[in-house]
Amino acid sequence: MPRKPVTLSMVGGKGPRQRIWESIRRLSAAADAGDFTEREIWGAAEGRDQLEMTAIVDYRRCLIAAGVLVQTSQPVKQSPGRYRLARDEGLEAPRLRRNGERVTQGLAQEQMWRTLRMLSGDTNARELAAHASTPAIPVAESAAGAYLRMLDLAGYLDITAECVRDPQRRSQQARYRLRADRNTGPRPPMVCRVGAVFDPNENAVVWQQQTVTEEDCIYGN
DNA sequence: CTCGTATGGTATAATGGGTA
DNA sequence: TACCCATTATACCATACGAG
Secondary structure: OOOOOHHHHOEOOEOHHHHHHHHHHHHHHOOOOOOEOHHHHHHOOOOHHHOOHHHHHHHHHHHHHOOOEEEEEOOEOOEOOEEEEOOOOOOOOOOEOOOOOEOOOOHHHHHHHHHHHHOOOOEOHHHHHHHHOOOOOOOOHHHHHHHHHHHHHOOOEEEEEOOEOOOOOOOEOOEEEEOHHHOOOOOOOEEEOOOEEEEOOOOEEEEEOOOOOHHHHHHOO
16 A cells, blocks of 8 residues: 555654654664664564554665665575664654655744744744745745644634735735644644644644545545 | 565655646 | 645555575
8 A cells, every 4th residue: 555644654643764763763772782673673663563564674775875774784694684773863763765865845844833832922924934944945935824824723823913905005914823732742733635634743633624525424434 | 486685666645836 | 715736755566686
């Protein structure tokens, strides 16, 4: 089966790569073993019955290409290849392509979410885009507006000023502030294509589109 | 043959930006 | 504001290969 929606592939609020990464760090931290096999990675992974070996092979490929993981012994005869963590990059699984390049997708939302959590006052789409932008990852105002709208729908925000549309003058963008009780954690709530907002901090779908879909009928949701 | 692995390909969800 | 589209990310597949 190809890639599943995040709401399905998440186990304990974590995607497969995140769980593989944590498993690798656990194995590296263990006193006895400096290196490990792919099978050991699988064995130490959280929710491993929902983790394919191919996912581990794939991610290991990326990590090797990026130099985060190094191979300590070639797979010869019956003994599988062994690997060692060369560079521990912290709690979050490094997001990588197969050639070892860093993934930039999704960083915009991450930066916006971080900015929202840091801001003490309220903000609007334009200001959020400006604050969240970095030289490497610019955040478009339209992206900021869309993200704010979805967060608002999902109940994360207080509206501090309604948007004003005055044909005579410049219209004013709505202003929002992150609700203190919805500051759920470091990982940005994800806006999913299927019409849902998933919070990886809470491991929960926090908002779902109200329209009844075909799937609702099939699966009886 | 089987088993484990390596490698390139593919399908599909998510993203970001445009535009009606 | 709501769609649409191209691009990107990534889970899974097909195939190949070497060693029992």
